[in-house]
Amino acid sequence: MQIEVSHLVKEYKRKKNPENMLAAVGQMFRPKYEILRAVNDINFGIEKGEAVGYVGPNGCGKSTTIKMLSGVLTPTSGKVLVGGLEPTKNRQKINKKTGIVFGNRSVLWWDVPIIESYKVLQKLYEIPEKRFQENLEEFADIIGIRQLLGVPERQLSLGQKMRCNIAAAFLHDPEIVYLDEPTIGLDSESKLRIREFIRQMNEERHTTFIVTSHDFQDIESLCKRIILINHGEVVVDDGIQKIQKNYQSKKQIRFEMDQNPWLETEKFTMDGVTILDKTPYSLVLECEIQKVDAMAVVDQVSRACQILDISIQGQDIESIIREIVTEKG
Amino acid sequence: MEKLYCLIRVAFQTKFAYIKAFWFNIFGTAVSILIYYFLWKYVFMSREELHGFTAVQMTTYVVLSRTLSSQFSGGINKEFAEWVYKGNIVVELLRPVHLAFNLFGKRLGEFFFFLLFKGIPIGILGTLLLGGCGPAGVVEFLLFFVSVLVSIGILFWIEVAVGIVSFFTLNTYGLAFTKSALLSILSGGVVPLFLFPESVARVLDYLPFAGMVTVPVYTYLGKYSIQEAVSFIGLQVVWCVLLGVLVMAFYQKAIKKVVVQGG
Numbered sequence: 001m002q003i004e005v006s007h008l009v010k011e012y013k014r015k016k017n018p019e020n021m022l023a024a025v026g027q028m029f030r031p032k033y034e035i036l037r038a039v040n041d042i043n044f045g046i047e048k049g050e051a052v053g054y055v056g057p058n059g060c061g062k063s064t065t066i067k068m069l070s071g072v073l074t075p076t077s078g079k080v081l082v083g084g085l086e087p088t089k090n091r092q093k094i095n096k097k098t099g100i101v102f103g104n105r106s107v108l109w110w111d112v113p114i115i116e117s118y119k120v121l122q123k124l125y126e127i128p129e130k131r132f133q134e135n136l137e138e139f140a141d142i143i144g145i146r147q148l149l150g151v152p153e154r155q156l157s158l159g160q161k162m163r164c165n166i167a168a169a170f171l172h173d174p175e176i177v178y179l180d181e182p183t184i185g186l187d188s189e190s191k192l193r194i195r196e197f198i199r200q201m202n203e204e205r206h207t208t209f210i211v212t213s214h215d216f217q218d219i220e221s222l223c224k225r226i227i228l229i230n231h232g233e234v235v236v237d238d239g240i241q242k243i244q245k246n247y248q249s250k251k252q253i254r255f256e257m258d259q260n261p262w263l264e265t266e267k268f269t270m271d272g273v274t275i276l277d278k279t280p281y282s283l284v285l286e287c288e289i290q291k292v293d294a295m296a297v298v299d300q301v302s303r304a305c306q307i308l309d310i311s312i313q314g315q316d317i318e319s320i321i322r323e324i325v326t327e328k329g
Numbered sequence: 330m331e332k333l334y335c336l337i338r339v340a341f342q343t344k345f346a347y348i349k350a351f352w353f354n355i356f357g358t359a360v361s362i363l364i365y366y367f368l369w370k371y372v373f374m375s376r377e378e379l380h381g382f383t384a385v386q387m388t389t390y391v392v393l394s395r396t397l398s399s400q401f402s403g404g405i406n407k408e409f410a411e412w413v414y415k416g417n418i419v420v421e422l423l424r425p426v427h428l429a430f431n432l433f434g435k436r437l438g439e440f441f442f443f444l445l446f447k448g449i450p451i452g453i454l455g456t457l458l459l460g461g462c463g464p465a466g467v468v469e470f471l472l473f474f475v476s477v478l479v480s481i482g483i484l485f486w487i488e489v490a491v492g493i494v495s496f497f498t499l500n501t502y503g504l505a506f507t508k509s510a511l512l513s514i515l516s517g518g519v520v521p522l523f524l525f526p527e528s529v530a531r532v533l534d535y536l537p538f539a540g541m542v543t544v545p546v547y548t549y550l551g552k553y554s555i556q557e558a559v560s561f562i563g564l565q566v567v568w569c570v571l572l573g574v575l576v577m578a579f580y581q582k583a584i585k586k587v588v589v590q591g592g
Binding site for chain 1 (some may be wrong): 331
């Protein structure tokens with residue numbers, strides 16, 4: 001097990017909002033705190049080379065966990081082991097073997113050319129010159145930063161900055177990389193490139209990844225396993241395909257037809273089927289798979305009109321996760 | 330050493346990127362030197378000597394002390410506080426070197442920039458244009474530089490301490506202002522320490538603040554004998570180590586409480 005987390009708890013103290021002016025003045029001298037449990041008894045283990053999506057709604061404790069894994073925050077109780085070491089006590093040692101990418105922060109020096117920042121990182125991480133050049137050469141093309149190396153970071157666009165930061169996280173051949181919202185605010189071309197790069201690193205170098213993202217395309221294309229947390233607790237921890245199979249509750253069927261017999265009605269003729277959208281020549285249905293078989297629905301429709309085209313879609317992982325969160329939350 | 334060098338270099342390069350803004354900074358220091366120069370000129374109109382200082386020596390005192398104390402308003406505590414405030418501290422904590430090392434490299438880079446673009450040019454130009462005097466001797470001149478170098482250590486630890494307080498207050502504008510004002514006064518950057526009541530001045534002489542302006546400038550002017558100068562510099566070194574130990578202990582405590590803001 002490369003990363004082991006057991007009974008992890010993190011509590012924050014937050015200043016209580018005073019109820020009235022008098023209380024506000026009083027609190028300037030003796031503030032009252034309330035305790036906030038951001039992470040509540042989390043357990044999981046991650047093997048070397050795994051790519052794990054760490055997901056959950058805003059404020060569920062994702063970043064807090066990552067910060068504890070990287071040793072920045074000290075857990076209130078519980079244990080974290082990374083490569084057998086405790087992060088808070090061995091932060092520098094572990095930092096050397098980890099890379100980190102924050103979608104909203106940069107690890108580079110704002111005012112100097114990218115290559116100068118890379119050279120500083122080379123020295124700090126003690127990367128041998130040969131290895132440094134090889135990595136730089138390889139990354140420059142895959143992630144498309146060759147032309148950016150001579151430009152100071154402050155003159156780059158968001159996407160370019162992000163690409164430079166991602167390459168920076170891999171220069172020292174890290175064993176573990178944390179990606180915190182790596183594609184936030186990027187265009188689809190940049191997203192694609194970044195995903196491609198990360199996948200390649202995972203496959204060729206067996207780098208372990210923990211990805212937190214609200215973009216489920218990120219998660220789906222990068223990870224094989226999802227840990228879903230909500231209110232600081234692990235809700236689901238399983239393979240993506242398994243989650244899709246186990247939690248799939250609805251299917252979407254889209255018809256194109258010569259004329260739509262349900263145009264005037266609100267309800268479909270079968271139980272467990274709802275009409276999502278309709279036009280004179282098309283119909284979109286959603287059926288609950290526990291109650292009704294999708295093929296039976298198709299059968300029903302084909303008897304009422306002539307079907308020109310049809311597509312059946314399972315739920316995507318995003319809506320599955322959403323449902324789990326709302327159900328269990 | 331290589332790591333320190335590259336941190337110093339990148340800090341220097343960063344400073345250099347803002348060279349245009351720096352001209353205004355130099356201008357500000359030049360103006361403050363002029364103001365104090367005229368003030369003292371007025372004082373020396375009615376007398377030849379003040380507490381062993383001649384008018385020429387006082388001019389040099391003004392040039393050097395204003396230049397040295399112009400460092401107090403900057404420093405890494407500002408950037409450190411901003412890291413904490415905006416949450417970027419997490420990035421800096423994840424670097425493979427200690428935060429203090431990282432900051433020290435940055436501070437030295439800024440210091441060398443200061444020395445090259447402000448300290449040396451203003452020191453020479455100010456002395457020549459306003460008619461100050463040169464160093465009392467070669468040994469004094471060298472000791473002056475040693476003292477200035479050690480003072481950066483003291484200043485660094487004070488700045489780190491101010492920065493750490495931002496862990497708790499999440500904002501240090503007020504504190505940073507207090508710092509620069511207090512340091513200027515206590516170090517002898519505003520007026521020479523001999524203007525304080527004698528008992529206060531005697532205490533201030535031995536505090537770490539004096540090491541940042543009074544000790545180097547007095548050494549330069551030959552107000553101390555060589556032996557005195559060396560022992561004062563020795564005292565600076567002791568203060569530097571002592572502050573380092575205290576601030577690092579404070580840091581270890583503070584780091585456990587780090588709350589990283591913003592996601």
